[in-house]
Structures are given as C-alpha cells and as structure tokens.
Amino acid sequence: MPNIDRIEGFADELTAIRRDLHAHPEIGFEEVRTSGIVADKLTQWGIEVHRGLGGTGVVGVLKGNGGGGKRIGLRADMDALPMEENTNLKWRSTIPGRFHGCGHDGHTTILLGTARYLAETRNFDGTVHFIFQPAEEGLGGARAMIKDGLFERFPCDEIYGLHNAPDLNHGELAVLPGPAMAGADFFDIVIQGYGAHGAMPERSKDAVVIAMTVAQALQTIVSRNVGPTDPAVLSITQIHSGSAYNVIPGEAKLCGTVRAFSDEVRALIRERMRTICAGIASAFQVEIKVDIRDIFSVLVNQEEQSKVVAEVARTVVDPAKVITRTQPKMGSEDFADMLHAVPGAYFWVGHEGSVPVHNPGYVFDDKAIPIAASMFARIIETRLPVAAHA
Structure with missing residues (x-):
C-alpha cells in the first residue's frame, strides 16, 4: 500500500507551503511568521489551535470518531539555521544569514499535510496533538515547551517524530530501537x-x-x-x-x-x-x-513504538527498504527530551540528493513530503483504530 491517495492529491499545495517557508526562514524562538502560517492552516481545517508554548510553539488538537480516550502526539520542528544558503533555487532564502539547511521547513509541512488529511477523514478514535516546536537547533525548544506545560495541557500516551535523511535513498525509511542519537x-x-x-x-x-x-x-x-x-x-x-x-x-x-x-x-x-x-x-x-x-539528552526509541513505525513503513514504502538496524547517529536531536517524558519513536525518511544537512548547498526533496505525511497518518489510524470502540 503506497502513499495515501488523498495526501498525494494535495501534495502540490504542500510543496508550495514548504517552498514559501523555505524562502522566509526564521531561527529558534523567532518563528513568528512560520507559527502564524501553521496556526492559520490548522484553523482553516477545523483543528483547535493553541499558541505560545515555549515562545513560538503551536499545538493543534483534533478528536477523531468515537469515544476513545487515547492520545498521540506528532511533532515537527520549525526553526532554520543561522547560516547562508548556497543554492540557485527559485525559492531560496530571501533573508541573509538564515537558511532552512536542515529541512525543518519540510518537517513542518509534513505535519501540516498529516493534520489536513486527518481533519478531513477523521478515520481514527482518540485525540491527536500536532506539536509544532520552535528552536530545535541547540536552543532548547523542546525543553521550553515541556516547561510551559506541554504534556500537562496536552497529555500524550505516545509520541512520534521524524527527520529527512539525505544519507538514505528516496523510498527508504529507517528506525532504530533503543539509543538512536547521542x-x-x-x-x-x-x-x-x-x-x-x-x-x-x-x-x-x-x-x-x-x-x-x-x-x-x-x-x-x-x-x-x-x-x-x-x-x-x-x-x-x-x-x-x-x-x-x-x-x-x-x-x-x-x-x-x-x-x-x-x-x-x-x-x-x-x-x-x-x-x-x-x-x-x-x-x-x-x-x-x-x-x-x-x-x-540521549534520544531513546522505545521498542513498542519502533515496531509500530517499522510495521507502518512496510505499508507505505517497499518493505525491503525499511531499515531497522542502522548504526546510531552521533548527531543530536531535542525530541529526545519529549521521548524522556512520553514513550515513542523517531524515524528517518530518505530522499533524493546526497548533500548533507547543515551544508550551504543542501536541498530538501519535496517528493518525501507525501511519504512522510502518509507515515504519520497511518501511525494514527493504526494506533487509534475506529473499530476498537465500535
């Protein structure tokens, strides 16, 4: 079962959102325009919106069909890097010294695509919390949201996050149970x-x-x-x-x-x-x-949620391209702090291009958006099945 058709149907609109975010990058705790776009889109799709967590963070709340009480968090980071872009893209950064060189514009768009699909279909029973986090790049955005009461106000039974991966090929997906990032x-x-x-x-x-x-x-x-x-x-x-x-x-x-x-x-x-x-x-x-x-913190993926990611991935991409035993990454990710508070898993979505993140010539592959959004959406539909409370 490949990408979700409905998400593929509005993939061009998602690409346009992503390229607009790319052209207007904002670094940690300065994501005013970005969080405004996120809040506006969620509101348009009938999703309850909460702003201001951790400064510029946004949380969307969506209830599905049925009376299920389980709650799942999906997280995306929004911040750019304080560096110059060295590409000739039509949608390259318009702000000197600011560049989405890690693909967080893509992550934000992926979660927006997931939110739109789930809001239109509501083929799940429970509550989804869409967590748009500021300041992932070493500035403590996750800790700021948690300190502001993220999980007290929006409790989650489990949580998932992702990252684009130029070191993987398009159509590949990796998840590593246990300690995964330093x-x-x-x-x-x-x-x-x-x-x-x-x-x-x-x-x-x-x-x-x-x-x-x-x-x-x-x-x-x-x-x-x-x-x-x-x-x-x-x-x-x-x-x-x-x-x-x-x-x-x-x-x-x-x-x-x-x-x-x-x-x-x-x-x-x-x-x-x-x-x-x-x-x-x-x-x-x-x-x-x-x-x-x-x-x-050390990012630790829980066994149960890692298995969920792997199983769902085999319905989205070629099962032979689902990697569950990769080397841990010496890079770091502040989603680790959310995983210390709530069990969950963090995974990587491959895409075309070999230029690494944090390089001035890095280019995000927009074809990864519907794959990743389908992953998030199917995780919700798998973990919050409507039939469970029918």
Whole structure:
C-alpha cells in the first residue's frame, strides 16, 4: 500500500507551503511568521489551535470518531539555521544569514499535510496533538515547551517524530530501537593569561600556547578515559585569540561539543575536562574557566513504538527498504527530551540528493513530503483504530 491517495492529491499545495517557508526562514524562538502560517492552516481545517508554548510553539488538537480516550502526539520542528544558503533555487532564502539547511521547513509541512488529511477523514478514535516546536537547533525548544506545560495541557500516551535523511535513498525509511542519537554538551573554555610583546614571550603567560596544550590534552579523554566500546566524541570547533602580529594575547577561548550515548560517559567526560583544565591552569599559573552545558539528552526509541513505525513503513514504502538496524547517529536531536517524558519513536525518511544537512548547498526533496505525511497518518489510524470502540 503506497502513499495515501488523498495526501498525494494535495501534495502540490504542500510543496508550495514548504517552498514559501523555505524562502522566509526564521531561527529558534523567532518563528513568528512560520507559527502564524501553521496556526492559520490548522484553523482553516477545523483543528483547535493553541499558541505560545515555549515562545513560538503551536499545538493543534483534533478528536477523531468515537469515544476513545487515547492520545498521540506528532511533532515537527520549525526553526532554520543561522547560516547562508548556497543554492540557485527559485525559492531560496530571501533573508541573509538564515537558511532552512536542515529541512525543518519540510518537517513542518509534513505535519501540516498529516493534520489536513486527518481533519478531513477523521478515520481514527482518540485525540491527536500536532506539536509544532520552535528552536530545535541547540536552543532548547523542546525543553521550553515541556516547561510551559506541554504534556500537562496536552497529555500524550505516545509520541512520534521524524527527520529527512539525505544519507538514505528516496523510498527508504529507517528506525532504530533503543539509543538512536547521542546526547550532547556544548562547552566554552576561557584561558586568562597575561599578554606581552611578541618579541618578549618570557614576560607573558601565553594564552595561545596554553590553549594548544588544553586542546591536545582534551583529546586524550575519549582515547584514554572512555571505554573503547562506548562511543564518544569531543570536538573543539572554535578557537579565538589574538588581534595583532606582534602581541602575545593574554586571553584565549576554546568552544566545542561533546557527544555520547550514555549519561555516565557524559558525566565522566565533563569531570575529566574540568580536572585537566584545572591541572593545566595550575601548571601555567593562569586562570581557566570551564562552562559545560547539557544541550541534548540521549534520544531513546522505545521498542513498542519502533515496531509500530517499522510495521507502518512496510505499508507505505517497499518493505525491503525499511531499515531497522542502522548504526546510531552521533548527531543530536531535542525530541529526545519529549521521548524522556512520553514513550515513542523517531524515524528517518530518505530522499533524493546526497548533500548533507547543515551544508550551504543542501536541498530538501519535496517528493518525501507525501511519504512522510502518509507515515504519520497511518501511525494514527493504526494506533487509534475506529473499530476498537465500535
């Protein structure tokens, strides 16, 4: 059973919505126009709308046929990235420094397509909560919605989310039971040394040399402290120091990220980072400040909901193209926090094109929209069957 015909019938309208969102990207907690479009569309389709959760979040509530009390959440993220787009698309970003380089415009459109179909057919018994989340890209949008009472106001018995996947082929779908995406910390390390003339290094406490020492030492944590069977990454992604050729700077800053699939491993890495920095600070007689922030939880798919996704996927795409045993991804996703509160599953929908997300040349494949919307819709019709209360 391929895509749902009714969704295919308005796929062109969904593509137009997606391309409009793409041309007008908004970054985390600034999704005013995007959330307005979402709210307007849901209202047009007769869906109860609630705005303002987590700042710019939107929740749509739709009741099906029958008296079933089960509630299922479907979630899409809405935010763009603070980066430039490098494509020649007619619908490319019209806002400098803003780009839907991760396909969240597609995710938003997919959930809108699902909402329209379910509102028109109501071939389910229970309640669906359409959760449009702001600020997924490291800004804590999921946590903001949860803090605003998302699951108290809109209780869910289970919840599902998805992501487009350029590393999969069009028509492929993947779900991984258990830990599927890494937890993540972001860190800032500030070295306060003592500056001097570039020709007189003996009068300095050289922040650049100390920064290089810190960077080298931190790379031993994963290789020498974390067990070899525990996946972990520590990446320094920024180094800031100095302003002139003949001045030894007194300050340097290192920034980066840590990824792991275990909270115990994450705690170990944090402890070792602080210990190493304290030791180097003592050795060089400087001050080193370490700020490590928990940004993403480990994303864990529940077995039951993962099986649901796989079973439904075999009715939407070729069963041979449903992948249930992929390698966990070291990337992170704040849907993890929703999965910590409600059992559910997160899956990936393949599409044409090999340019990865977060690349300036990334292009979302609109042909994935009806596939993904059909997935969401069939999950609802499978988990909330009308016959259950007939």
